[in-house]
Amino acid sequence: xxxxxxxxxxxxxxxxxxxxxxxxxxxxxxxxxxxxxxxxxxxxxxxxxxxxxxxxxxxxxxxxxxxxxxxxxxxxxxxxxxxxxxxxxxxxxxxxxxxxxxxxxxxxxxxxxxxxxxxxxxxxxxxxxxxxxxxxxxxxxxxxxxxxxxxxxxxxxxxxxxxxxxxxxxxxxxxxxxxxxxxxxxxxxxxxxxxxxxxxxxxxxxxxxxxxxxxxxxxxxxxxxxxxxxxxxxxxxxxxxxxxxxxxxxxxxxxxxxxxxxxxxxxxxxxxxxxxxxxxxxxxxxxxxxxxxxxxxxxxxxxxxxxxxxxxxxxxxxxxx
Numbered sequence: 019x020x021x022x023x024x025x026x027x028x029x030x031x032x033x034x035x036x037x038x039x040x041x042x043x044x045x046x047x048x049x050x051x052x053x054x055x056x057x058x059x060x061x062x063x064x065x066x067x068x069x070x071x072x073x074x075x076x077x078x079x080x081x082x083x084x085x086x087x088x089x090x091x092x093x094x095x096x097x098x099x100x101x102x103x104x105x106x107x108x109x110x111x112x113x114x115x116x117x118x119x120x121x122x123x124x125x126x127x128x129x130x131x132x133x134x135x136x137x138x139x140x141x142x143x144x145x146x147x148x149x150x151x152x153x154x155x156x157x158x159x160x161x162x163x164x165x166x167x168x169x170x171x172x173x174x175x176x177x178x179x180x181x182x183x184x185x186x187x188x189x190x191x192x193x194x195x196x197x198x199x200x201x202x203x204x205x206x207x208x209x210x211x212x213x214x215x216x217x218x219x220x221x222x223x224x225x226x227x228x229x230x231x232x233x234x235x236x237x238x239x240x241x242x243x244x245x246x247x248x249x250x251x252x253x254x255x256x257x258x259x260x261x262x263x264x265x266x267x268x269x270x271x272x273x274x275x276x277x278x279x280x281x282x283x284x285x286x287x288x289x290x291x292x293x294x295x296x297x298x299x300x301x302x303x304x305x306x307x308x309x310x311x312x313x314x315x316x317x318x319x320x321x322x323x324x325x326x327x328x329x330x331x332x333x334x335x336x337x338x339x
Contacts, residue, residue, distance in 0.1 A: 031092065031102070032160050034085045038106070039153050041078045042113055045071060046149050049116040053142045053213070056123045057135045068124055075117040082110050097273050101230045105156070108223045112149055115219060119212045128205050131195065137187045141213050144183050148176035148217035152224070159227050166231035173224040180217035184210055229280065274339050279323060286320050289313075293333045 052067035085106060093099040130138060155169035191198070191206050198206075275282070275290055282290070285306070292302050303310045321332055 031085065031088055034081065034088065035102075035106070035156070035160065038078065038081055038085065038109060039156055041074055041081065042109055043150070043153055045074045045078070045113050045116045046146055048074065049120055050142055050146050052120045053123065054139060057130060057138060064124060068120055071117050071120050075113055078110065078113045082106055095273075097277060101226070105223065105226050105230070108219065108226055109152070109156075112152075112216065112219045112223070115215060119215075122212060123209070126205075126209075128209050129202060130206065130209075131198075134187070134191070134195075134206070137183075137190065138210070138213070141180065141183045141187055141210060144176055144180040145213050145217040145220075148173050148180055148220040151176060152220055152227075155224065155227050159231055163231045166227055170224045170228050170231075173220050177217040177221045177224075180214055184214040229276075271339065278339060282320075282323060285316065286323065289316050289320055290336050290339075293317075294336050296333065 048067050048070045052064055052071065055061075055063040055067060086103060089099050089102055093102070151169065151172040155166060155173060158169045159166045187210050188207050191203050191210075195203070271291070271294060272287070275287060288306065289302065292305060297305070299310050299313050303313050306313070306316075308316075317332060321330075324332075324335065326332060326335060
């Protein structure tokens with residue numbers, strides 16, 4: 019988000035996303051309450067939940083459109099804009115799914131045996147926790163990106179717990195509840211999948227936040243890495259002169275490199291950076307503290323991951339990323 023056109027636009031967009039996260043948090047609370055009301059046969063309370071959810075979904079859709087317009091008007095970096103729009107899209111899917119799933123309970127009215135209430139409540143709580151942990155993870159990215167990965171891990175944890183609980187619930191329905199008809203069992207499985215879907219959508223947000231934080235950190239740390247590794251470093255060719263940070267345009271390069279080739283290792287990203295700066299094999303070997311033969315092996319692997327043909331020059335290709 020540091021690549022916004024100016025501090026004002028950064029603050030405006032961050033504030034808008036903060037409001038969107040609040041709407042998602044409120045929608046999640048209404049959904050959880052709605053599922054409990056359905057299980058306890060409180061149709062009047064469920065009707066209130068559905069009305070509240072519809073309003074929240076409408077407010078979220080309006081805010082999302084405003085944020086999209088602001089991002090297109092106020093962001094100068096297309097990569098940052100694309101990442102933020104993708105994040106917003108995934109969060110929008112969650113709110114829409116919360117709304118749709120609650121409506122499905124009211125429309126289809128699945129017959130859920132009371133002995134399964136605790137199973138469905140546990141499944142709902144676990145799946146909702148996966149969604150709830152998006153909020154601190156997203157806030158961490160926009161305010162302290164280096165802490166994002168720790169927050170994101172909570173989302174993955176609750177998704178796995180949701181998956182485990184969903185399997186236990188389905189196993190109980192199909193193996194233990196012999197009095198139920200097959201159609202009833204399938205219907206129960208269908209609604210378990212609805213609830214489970216929320217955790218799966220939360221993981222998409224987690225994946226996006228992870229990618230965004232890695233891109234931002236790799237971009238900001240790349241020049242620091244070069245500066246530290248080159249300081250006073252000598253090779254057989256003499257002292258390596260570090261280019262000026264502004265001349266390298268290294269941040270943009272790292273963002274593009276990571277976005278286009280997310281499977282590259284840290285060593286491969288370093289090699290790509292050195293090749294872009296036109297360091298020769300001997301210099302690269304000295305900087306990376308590996309043999310010249312190992313440099314050639316690394317170059318070959320990098321070519322493979324980038325999908326280069328035999329006639330393509332690796333250095334020229336990297337310069338055009």
